[in-house]
Amino acid sequence: MTTAATNNSGGPAASAIPTGGAGPADTPLLAVRDLTVRYRSEAGPVTAVTGLSFDVAAGETLGIVGESGSGKSAASMAIMGLLPAGTEVTGSIRLRGEELLTLSDTQMRDVRGRRIAIVFQDALSALNPMMTVGAQLAEAVAVHHRDRGRVELHERAAELLDLVGIPDPRARLDQYPHEYSGGMRQRALIAMSIANDPEILIADEPTTALDVTVQAQVLEVIERVQDRTDTAVVLITHDLGVVAGLADRVLVLYSGTKLEDGPVDDLFHAPAHPYTEGLLAALPRVDRKTARLVPIPGQPPSPRDRPVGCPFGPRCVHVLPGVCDVPDLPMTRVSPGHDSACARVLELMGAAR
Structure with missing residues (x-):
């Protein structure tokens, strides 16, 4: 496994929390920053995880949700240092402030x-x-x-x-x-x-x-x-x-990209990304007025041919050309501790009210 504790621009790995900020007393137990995982294949590099960042506090339960192929297991294997030889891992994974990606195999065996x-x-x-x-x-x-x-x-x-x-x-x-x-x-x-x-x-x-x-x-x-x-x-x-x-919190992954992250109650009662809404609509519920489930149309994109901008764009009913296909869409804070990668999230949530 090839590792490098760098951010996506090639500079030193960021240690600050992207949204909200944190002082020394708020240092998380596990801090993942700009994690990217690329596998080698005969057709060229395959990116399984792109720019993933999240924190886990002591005693907290973080749920990571996504379809098969969304990058959930690739991210966990990167944290454990169990990816196959030749896999490229960039970004930063810190356990109580200690960088794991720079540890040797012998040192990781002591952590694992x-x-x-x-x-x-x-x-x-x-x-x-x-x-x-x-x-x-x-x-x-x-x-x-x-x-x-x-x-x-x-x-x-x-x-x-x-x-x-x-x-x-x-x-x-x-x-x-x-x-x-x-x-x-x-x-x-x-x-x-x-x-x-x-x-x-x-x-x-x-x-x-x-x-x-x-x-x-x-x-x-x-x-x-x-x-x-x-x-x-x-x-x-x-x-x-x-x-x-x-x-306690839920992180929604799609095609290797984080689309939403927030407290579990907020995410279930007020989802802030169309993909999360689609997942909830397809979930059987006893309080649903209709017994018919609503599937998400289409298929996830190939890891070798991801769309520019929001990876969910080709399947989204709210997609807007020139807005949703902008590279490197930022996370938008919609409520305390609740972020969404949807470019139209504030507009859509305002219309819903």
């Missing part, structure tokens, strides 16, 4: 799992089928605590399974992943991620392929873990319903 951890979406693939769940939990702890003995590691593994709500945790330690149900595997993966009490937990589509009841249980586990450990959570999902009851 201990200070920032991730829960992958496919628990069956993420867990080793040849090792018992207890052995994998013990290994996750031992990597960062080599002074702990076998008995202590075994006790810590049982404690972790109990924390995520797996019944009879001591007996379950000696079982293999295939002996767990899908929901239990996901809980075990969460237990492994929090084994070293990380400051930030990234949950990448943690409810994928689980039924509705098990989804609710997994989200409850994440919420319970956060309450007990004060861990900040970055919840990555394509489902707005998942973040509705869990997130």
Whole structure:
């Protein structure tokens, strides 16, 4: 992975918050600035994330929402330092003020799992089928605590399974992943991620392929873990319903670009971007007067052929030539802590009133 802690103009990475400002006392736990991720391909570079900036405060839950291919997972892999060799990453990722993009692989291994951890979406693939769940939990702890003995590691593994709500945790330690149900595997993966009490937990589509009841249980586990450990959570999902009851703030990604960012209540009750409005219109709701959902027309643009200006422009009913196709559209503050990348947002919100 090729990294550079620079902004898009090639100068030193910015450390100031783009909107609102912040003093030393307001320094966020995680500060991402102008993050751009480019993959190599036979057809040339493919930009997965463009100029992404956001903050995560201690104990906060940030929901990152977007369709498949919007750049959600690419951004999380960049934070974890897990992108494939040859990937170009520019911008800045700071954890308590420490720049992560300039750390060596050895230094990142000390950060990964201990200070920032991730829960992958496919628990069956993420867990080793040849090792018992207890052995994998013990290994996750031992990597960062080599002074702990076998008995202590075994006790810590049982404690972790109990924390995520797996019944009879001591007996379950000696079982293999295939002996767990899908929901239990996901809980075990969460237990492994929090084994070293990380400051930030990234949950990448943690409810994928689980039924509705098990989804609710997994989200409850994440919420319970956060309450007990004060861990900040970055919840990555394509489902707005998942973040509705869990997130404090929501960031909406589309085609690798941030289109909206704001408190969860503001975003659901007063969306400030047509794309967010479209996502909400396509979300099943019991209070909707009509049972018919409204799909968003068209398809997301190809990463190799993004439109100039707003990437949602070709699918937007409010697009205005000469206004929405201007390069580098700025984020507009529509209310405290609520920003939108729509060039017509103030006009459209005024008309809605």
